[in-house]
Amino acid sequence: xxxxxxxxxxxxxxxxxxxxxxxxxxxxxxxxxxxxxxxxxxxxxxxxxxxxxxxxxxxxxxxxxxxxxxxxxxxxxxxxxxxxxxxxxxxxxxxxxxxxxxxxxxxxxxxxxxxxxxxxxxxxxxxxxxxxxxxxxxxxxxxxxxxxxxxxxxxxxxxxxxxxxxxxxxxxxxxxxxx
Numbered sequence: 001x002x003x004x005x006x007x008x009x010x011x012x013x014x015x016x017x018x019x020x021x022x023x024x025x026x027x028x029x030x031x032x033x034x035x036x037x038x039x040x041x042x043x044x045x046x047x048x049x050x051x052x053x054x055x056x057x058x059x060x061x062x063x064x065x066x067x068x069x070x071x072x073x074x075x076x077x078x079x080x081x082x083x084x085x086x087x088x089x090x091x092x093x094x095x096x097x098x099x100x101x102x103x104x105x106x107x108x109x110x111x112x113x114x115x116x117x118x119x120x121x122x123x124x125x126x127x128x129x130x131x132x133x134x135x136x137x138x139x140x141x142x143x144x145x146x147x148x149x150x151x152x153x154x155x156x157x158x159x160x161x162x163x164x165x166x167x168x169x170x171x172x173x174x175x176x177x178x179x
Contacts, residue, residue: 001017049062080099
């Protein structure tokens, strides 16, 4: 909710709203002895990329997202975030940005507010072109079968996280078709 990346506008807005909500909640109920801890995690390695929906250049969009959601320097294990969340609540922290890499990025953004958007703009320009046909849609799991060996290797940690965290596979459910 403090920084978002390209192609994540709705998600970023929802997270920013959740951060604002918890800050106001802290202000309003804090005097009654209720403590509110806001957790602002960076990208977590949950395996959830298999259930994300991709439009337009679906294969290319899914590829960059899967790699980012699996890369050790970009994403963090859900277990690590969970441990740090419990620690923040026990300490009575008001706001905790997790992990430390995300906290440093948030501080950098606060100190140099034009830098992070400029970097994200460069990343955005490197992504697949504009969506020409927004009616074409697929989930990450549907696109999984089409990825090559290199992408399989780069997304190993994300897939393992999904297995460990029992990430539901949309193709296993009753609604197996995409419109």
